[in-house]
Amino acid sequence: MIQPMNLEQLQRTMAAAVMLPLTADELMQPTNSAGRPMTEVAAEFIQPNSRLTAFDRLEIYNRQYWFRLQSAFTEDFPALRAVVDPARFESLMNAYLAAHPSRSFTLRNLGSSLHAWLTANPRFAGPRFALAIDVTQVEWACVEAFDNAELTPLSLAAVAALGADSQLGLQPHVQLLALSYPADDFVLQMHQRQKRESSEAGTRTGDSAIHAVKRLRLSKKATWLAIHRADDSLYYKPLTRPEYQTLAALRSGTTLPEALQAGFAGLRIAAPRQVALVQQWFTNWAELGWLCTPLPEPFAS
Amino acid sequence: MAANRFNAFQTHGVGIGLRIPHYDHIFSHKPAVDWFEIISENYMVDGGRPLRMLDRIMDQYKVVQHGVSMYFGSSQAPDREHLRRLKTLVRRTRTPWLSDHLCWGSIDGTYSHDLLPLPYTWEAVEKTAARIRLVQDFLEIPVAVENVSSYAAFTDSQMTEWEFLNEVVERADCGILLDVNNIYVSSVNHDFDPIDYVNAIPAERVAQIHIAGHTRYEKYILDTHDHPVIEPVWQLYARAIERCGPTPTLLEWDDLIPTFDEVWAEARKAERYLKPLETPAEHQLLAGVAL
Numbered sequence A: 001m002i003q004p005m006n007l008e009q010l011q012r013t014m015a016a017a018v019m020l021p022l023t024a025d026e027l028m029q030p031t032n033s034a035g036r037p038m039t040e041v042a043a044e045f046i047q048p049n050s051r052l053t054a055f056d057r058l059e060i061y062n063r064q065y066w067f068r069l070q071s072a073f074t075e076d077f078p079a080l081r082a083v084v085d086p087a088r089f090e091s092l093m094n095a096y097l098a099a100h101p102s103r104s105f106t107l108r109n110l111g112s113s114l115h116a117w118l119t120a121n122p123r124f125a126g127p128r129f130a131l132a133i134d135v136t137q138v139e140w141a142c143v144e145a146f147d148n149a150e151l152t153p154l155s156l157a158a159v160a161a162l163g164a165d166s167q168l169g170l171q172p173h174v175q176l177l178a179l180s181y182p183a184d185d186f187v188l189q190m191h192q193r194q195k196r197e198s199s200e201a202g203t204r205t206g207d208s209a210i211h212a213v214k215r216l217r218l219s220k221k222a223t224w225l226a227i228h229r230a231d232d233s234l235y236y237k238p239l240t241r242p243e244y245q246t247l248a249a250l251r252s253g254t255t256l257p258e259a260l261q262a263g264f265a266g267l268r269i270a271a272p273r274q275v276a277l278v279q280q281w282f283t284n285w286a287e288l289g290w291l292c293t294p295l296p297e298p299f300a301s
Numbered sequence B: 001m002a003a004n005r006f007n008a009f010q011t012h013g014v015g016i017g018l019r020i021p022h023y024d025h026i027f028s029h030k031p032a033v034d035w036f037e038i039i040s041e042n043y044m045v046d047g048g049r050p051l052r053m054l055d056r057i058m059d060q061y062k063v064v065q066h067g068v069s070m071y072f073g074s075s076q077a078p079d080r081e082h083l084r085r086l087k088t089l090v091r092r093t094r095t096p097w098l099s100d101h102l103c104w105g106s107i108d109g110t111y112s113h114d115l116l117p118l119p120y121t122w123e124a125v126e127k128t129a130a131r132i133r134l135v136q137d138f139l140e141i142p143v144a145v146e147n148v149s150s151y152a153a154f155t156d157s158q159m160t161e162w163e164f165l166n167e168v169v170e171r172a173d174c175g176i177l178l179d180v181n182n183i184y185v186s187s188v189n190h191d192f193d194p195i196d197y198v199n200a201i202p203a204e205r206v207a208q209i210h211i212a213g214h215t216r217y218e219k220y221i222l223d224t225h226d227h228p229v230i231e232p233v234w235q236l237y238a239r240a241i242e243r244c245g246p247t248p249t250l251l252e253w254d255d256l257i258p259t260f261d262e263v264w265a266e267a268r269k270a271e272r273y274l275k276p277l278e279t280p281a282e283h284q285l286l287a288g289v290a291l
Ligand SMILES: [Fe+2]
Pocket: B146, B179, B182, B210, B252
């Protein structure tokens, strides 16, 4: 005689079944990861009816779970899908989602661990691994830049008035990227194509996009850029290496002098040129509204 | 309208769910929709276009929040970050009441993003009611719980779905968002008479009604919100209005979203049950569907 489960046990059991990866035919697997028949697992807590077995009923939720996550994930990474090719993308996506199910109340955060996961699991990216990694970073940066906070910006005068030991914050929507390919143009194209196609018919990047990617020949070239938001639209702004290094240091919480030191580290740039560059950068960043006071803890990312 | 303490004594008429593909039409045509329901989670963000669009909508329309991830029936405590963000949004929208589902969907910090059904047990009654109370106290506005469509029933269940709903709302002292499409879907999937459900709910607690379309498969119905409302669902709606009085009514259309005008025309069909009957033809129409 089976002991009835309490609510928490039942929910844990059902969640494990619902999140069990689907078969290649997108059906519920016949056995769970412990090798137990799913007919048995389902019958333990689900009542059949005259048309559906307990297995059938559980399978509806199992399929729904995966279809919902797959569709959200595919929508966030259309360029990655095109780079690794749709078939490989399916297995990449399913393996990633099995390793990193959603830990947030919103599907917006579904791809938050993808960069780290793909870096540790290169076989899922295939021969264009380095490009796939770049594209993943750019696409995730777009998610962050789209709706991260925009705090009150500091004017150039306010920045100039700060003491030497002051810390400067960077707007949370500003995303800094160091890439090995100039992948930004390509991702932008893919996203524009997706936008066009989803407003016309389907929601997935179509065949024409996949063909365009097959012809794509990108050469490696160290690329630094920022993805940021202005007037609710996303912009890609190319950065120089010292500019990127300075911004990255500021983001990590260093003081201004430390950030500048980090910015020019490893680069032979004469002091007067450095001064001119720094002036130019700060004017530019202040105009873009990128600088703010450092974030309180809950916002810091 | 049936204004009561569960909808903050508001008299909202017929509204539709706010969907992104309709933004342009709404801003350029300013249609005379009485109110919009927003999915809270879409706006629980720190900035950007979602909030800007919401503010523009709020300049011209009444907005009510509807959530999809509070999971009142989850056996564990709600996520504090979720509650904090939800309260921030409540302050922004000044939503008179807020709804979410009588279901569960997360365990041990992992989210299914689905509205999973609950076993209708006394343990689930107690836990769910306690959680609704906690959320209601934290948000400081009336909360309404919505009955979900379900595809599975549990061996442990000790009562019917409507008995379960009634026990929960009584103990939580909260409102009901009565989804008559969900009642219909579940009635087919679980072989009960949907009118028994509508007849059993405490009418005085109904804060709002949902209407929607669904997809019928050979062996079950899926709650897809991608079709017009079918006639048997209108009949349940008519009965609900008969019992509750004219109640804030909202059409949900979430997939294969047609033009704004089509969605709005479908929603406005509800008006024939809400307005006092004026012509003999209208009397005849309602006589044909009233139960
Ligand atoms: Fe609903």
